[in-house]
Amino acid sequence: MTTATPKHRPFGATLLAILAGLAALMAGIHLLQSLGILPYFIGEYSVRGFNLWNAIMWGLMVWVWVWVAQMLWRVDPQAWLFLAVITVFNLILNFVYLLGSASWSDVSISFIINAVILIYIMLPGVRQAFGQK
Numbered sequence: 496m497t498t499a500t501p502k503h504r505p506f507g508a509t510l511l512a513i514l515a516g517l518a519a520l521m522a523g524i525h526l527l528q529s530l531g532i533l534p535y536f537i538g539e540y541s542v543r544g545f546n547l548w549n550a551i552m553w554g555l556m557v558w559v560w561v562w563v564a565q566m567l568w569r570v571d572p573q574a575w576l577f578l579a580v581i582t583v584f585n586l587i588l589n590f591v592y593l594l595g596s597a598s599w600s601d602v603s604i605s606f607i608i609n610a611v612i613l614i615y616i617m618l619p620g621v622r623q624a625f626g627q628k
Contacts, residue, residue, distance in 0.1 A: 519560030575625035
């Protein structure tokens, strides 16, 4: 009789998978806002708007974040690089939103989650867990 030993998942990989899940949740909220289901909050006012292109793009981001979270949960070595690229891409998009008509309250949670992910994946212990040097 053989027994399978459970694969050890480092704490850093688990934390990154949870943060990627939160980022997927935030992208889902943006998706619902783009479809006009949830309103955008601008100070005291809430505005509903429909934009099919934004909805498609946010739907793709939900799919990407869920996929990355699954890769991180399995401690796939390629997940580290893909997470770094997606996080930098999201930070750039948040910055571009701020340059446009968005306010800090519109992108603050997404910006903070992505910044925390980027800072955390650059730590030496996390890089070592994914086989990065």
